[in-house]
Amino acid sequence: MALDKIGIAKRIAQELRNGWYVNLGIGIPTLVANYIPEGIEVEFQSENGVLGMGPFPFEGEEDADLINAGKQTITTLPGASFFDSAESFAMIRGQHVQLTVLGAMEVSQNGDIANWKIPGKMVKGMGGAMDLVASADNIIVAMMHSNKAGESKLLKNCTLPLTGVGCVKKIVTELAVLEIIDGAFHLIERAPGVSVEEIVGKTEGLLIVPEFVPEMQL
Amino acid sequence: MDKVVANVSAALDGIEDGMTLMLGGFGLCGIPENSILELVKKGKKNLTCISNNAGVDGFGLGLLLESKQIKKMISSYVGENDEFERQMLSGELEVDLIPQGSLAERCRAGGAGIPAFYTPAGFGTEIAEGKETRIYNGKPHILESALTADFAIVKAWKGDTAGNLIYKASARNFNPLMAMAGKITIAEVEELVPAGTLDPNQIHTPGIFVQRIFQGEVFEKRIEQRTVRKKD
Numbered sequence: 001m002a003l004d005k006i007g008i009a010k011r012i013a014q015e016l017r018n019g020w021y022v023n024l025g026i027g028i029p030t031l032v033a034n035y036i037p038e039g040i041e042v043e044f045q046s047e048n049g050v051l052g053m054g055p056f057p058f059e060g061e062e063d064a065d066l067i068n069a070g071k072q073t074i075t076t077l078p079g080a081s082f083f084d085s086a087e088s089f090a091m092i093r094g095q096h097v098q099l100t101v102l103g104a105m106e107v108s109q110n111g112d113i114a115n116w117k118i119p120g121k122m123v124k125g126m127g128g129a130m131d132l133v134a135s136a137d138n139i140i141v142a143m144m145h146s147n148k149a150g151e152s153k154l155l156k157n158c159t160l161p162l163t164g165v166g167c168v169k170k171i172v173t174e175l176a177v178l179e180i181i182d183g184a185f186h187l188i189e190r191a192p193g194v195s196v197e198e199i200v201g202k203t204e205g206l207l208i209v210p211e212f213v214p215e216m217q218l
Numbered sequence: 219m220d221k222v223v224a225n226v227s228a229a230l231d232g233i234e235d236g237m238t239l240m241l242g243g244f245g246l247c248g249i250p251e252n253s254i255l256e257l258v259k260k261g262k263k264n265l266t267c268i269s270n271n272a273g274v275d276g277f278g279l280g281l282l283l284e285s286k287q288i289k290k291m292i293s294s295y296v297g298e299n300d301e302f303e304r305q306m307l308s309g310e311l312e313v314d315l316i317p318q319g320s321l322a323e324r325c326r327a328g329g330a331g332i333p334a335f336y337t338p339a340g341f342g343t344e345i346a347e348g349k350e351t352r353i354y355n356g357k358p359h360i361l362e363s364a365l366t367a368d369f370a371i372v373k374a375w376k377g378d379t380a381g382n383l384i385y386k387a388s389a390r391n392f393n394p395l396m397a398m399a400g401k402i403t404i405a406e407v408e409e410l411v412p413a414g415t416l417d418p419n420q421i422h423t424p425g426i427f428v429q430r431i432f433q434g435e436v437f438e439k440r441i442e443q444r445t446v447r448k449k450d
Contacts (some may be wrong), residue, residue, distance in 0.1 A: 022424075047318065048244040049388045052281040059446040064247065064439035065375075065389040071298075080389055084394045085244070085270070086326040089319030093337065112342075122317070123306065124297030130345065131319030134338035165342030198247040 001193045002174040003218075010218050011172050012037045015140060016042050023047065023092065023132060025045050025102030026070040028142040032101055041081070045097055047088050047128040052080025069128065073201055089128070093135040102129060102138040104143045104168075106158040109170040109205035111180045113141065114160035126163060133164030145173040145202045152204035154178070154185055175199050178214065184208050189216045221381040221431045222410065226256040229432050231238050233264050233369055240370040240396040241269040241279065242323065245298070245442050248389030250373040250406045252434035256286050266367060268292040270392050272302045272323060277440050283311070292365070294318035298442065313342045317345065320362050322395055327364035329398025329427070334363045338445075370400025373434075374423070377407035378414070380430030382421045390422065397427045406434040 003011070009031035016022065016032075020042045024030050033053075034196040035045055044053040046068040053068060054075040091097055106114040113133055116126040133139055147153055154171070171178045175198045177189040184206040190199060192215045200207060223229045230253060233239070243249030249322050254273075257265075265288050272291055273279035282288050287385050290312035296302050305311035316324070317339040327335055336359035340346050349363040372393040375386035383391055383405055397403045405423075409432040 034444070046388070049391050056281040056445045056447045057326070058449050062441060062444055062446060064441050067245065067247050067385040067441075067443070068388075069244075071247070071442040073441060073443065074445075076387075082385075082390055084390050085318065085392050086395050089322055093339070093409055117413065120307070123313075123316045125293060125295040126345075127295035128318040130317035130343065131337075134341060141278035162343045178381060 002189065003191045004174070005011050005031060007191070007218060008172050008174060011177065012140055012142055013037060015099070016040050017098070019047050020098040021051070021091070021096060021099050022099045022101070025129070027103045029101040044089070045091060047048070047085070047092065049083050049085060049129070050074070050076065050080065052077045054080070070074050090130050092131055095135060095137060099138045099140065100132045101140045101142055102132065102176050104141045104153065105147070106153050106155055106160055107141055107143070107168050108155050108158045108172055109185055110183045111166045111178065112158050112210065113163045113168050114158040115163050117161045119161065129158060133167045139170070141168050141171045142169070143173060145175045145188065145199070152202055154203045154205050156205045173205050175202065187213050189214055191216055192218070219381070220379050221425065221428055222379050223430045223432050224443055226252045226406065226432060229253065229406070229430050230260060230413050232402065233257070233260065235264055236264045237262070237368040238266040238268065240367040240400055241267060242372040242391065242393035243278070243394045244270050244388065244391035246274065246278050246440050248373050248385065248391050250300070250371045251278065251438060252310050252406050252436065253371045253404065254278060254281060257282060257287070257292065261285070261287065263287050264289040266290040266292065266323070270294050270318060274294045274298045275300055291315065292321070294321050296388065322392060324362055324365040325392065325395040325399045328366040329395065332364060334361050336360065337362055342403070360389070366399050366401065369394070369400055370396040370403040372397045372403065372405050374407045375407055376409045376411065376416060377405055377431050378411050378416050378425070379431070380403065380413040381422035381425030381431050382416055383407065383428065384416060384420055385422050392405065392424045397423045402429045403427055404429070405431045407435055408430060435450060
């Protein structure tokens with residue numbers, strides 16, 4: 001069965017390693033913070049100027065001055081720090097952040113990503129996404145395998161304006177974990193009960209399928 | 219040096235039609251809300267506003283959009299504002315969207331006497347069109363130029379009469395960078411204290427960057443996304 005958003009977040013959380021600083025984008029990526037594996041200690045960075053982000057505040061304890069990059073009210077954990085936006089992106093561009101997780105509208109088989117603009121329809125802006133994808137060594141995209149019209153989001157070439165080129169290394173969808181190596185998607189794992197055929201059918205770009213594709217362990 | 223002005227109206231003295239303004243804040247967090255209300259009252263037009271976001275309908279920079287005082291916005295993310303989207307898609311409003319880290323660094327550079335810098339952000343995208351590119355350490359970068367403004371308007375938590383500023387939590391964001399980049403920088407603060415009251419060790423923006431300071435009258439501090447958890 002295909003995963004729900006929580007399942008995708010849980011699978012991505014398995015990628016976390018002890019001591020990492022991690023930037024989580026808006027949407028499914030934010031949920032990853034709820035499923036940190038036992039024994040793993042990470043610190044979450046929010047590009048609006050927070051390290052050591054904690055959970056949402058208790059009702060009545062919200063502070064308008066303390067939000068994350070999704071403009072949600074948050075709290076901080078012991079050891080947290082605040083800084084300005086230039087210093088925040090120094091952390092990102094300077095590769096002091098070990099993992100970036102973000103959503104996408106399209107990813108191509110060579111690792112291009114598009115997630116900020118649909119010409120003539122939706123222009124929200126790129127926010128920090130272009131800085132994040134251009135700088136991070138380790139980028140995981142969390143997204144659904146197909147868009148609302150049922151079209152594959154894993155493409156030969158992106159059709160929407162790009163956010164970054166050749167930068168995505170790993171993708172986790174409701175159906176599969178895929179890696180991008182040498183201009184192709186490689187199927188690494190499939191969601192429990194999901195067939196290889198379904199994943200092949202829903203992937204437009206070049207997909208390399210090994211003989212045995214293990215199921216995700218969640 | 220005393221930087222104190224009597225009120226918000228005096229603070230904004232000299233802002234004219236067609237000028238470029240920087241406004242601090244991320245979303246509605248840390249925006250100079252008293253100054254924005256006063257800008258609406260003064261009614262100056264054809265403004266170019268540099269701000270990470272464009273407010274929301276009915277608050278923050280959304281107010282200046284509704285009164286059609288903004289000619290051009292330079293921002294990184296503008297997703298929460300219907301009036302903005304309408305004006306942009308209809309061509310009434312010029313919009314320059316730039317990566318958030320580049321926006322921050324361009325303000326910092328403007329205040330720091332660095333005319334331009336290379337960054338990897340945006341290479342291979344439409345942001346890079348017309349910009350010089352260069353390979354450093356085997357990786358392509360694009361040249362981004364510094365930003366300055368006729369007036370930078372920032373919001374701080376505490377400030378003293380000498381213009382030293384301390385921000386609170388994530389309300390810091392773009393404020394210290396824009397404070398550096400304004401030809402004239404106006405700071406509105408929640409609490410204004412005599413020089414010598416704040417601990418020099420704790421100052422975020424040294425007073426040298428601030429020309430005018432005043433204590434704001436109202437801070438509504440509207441929350442865009444109120445997210446909470448229940449006590450068990």
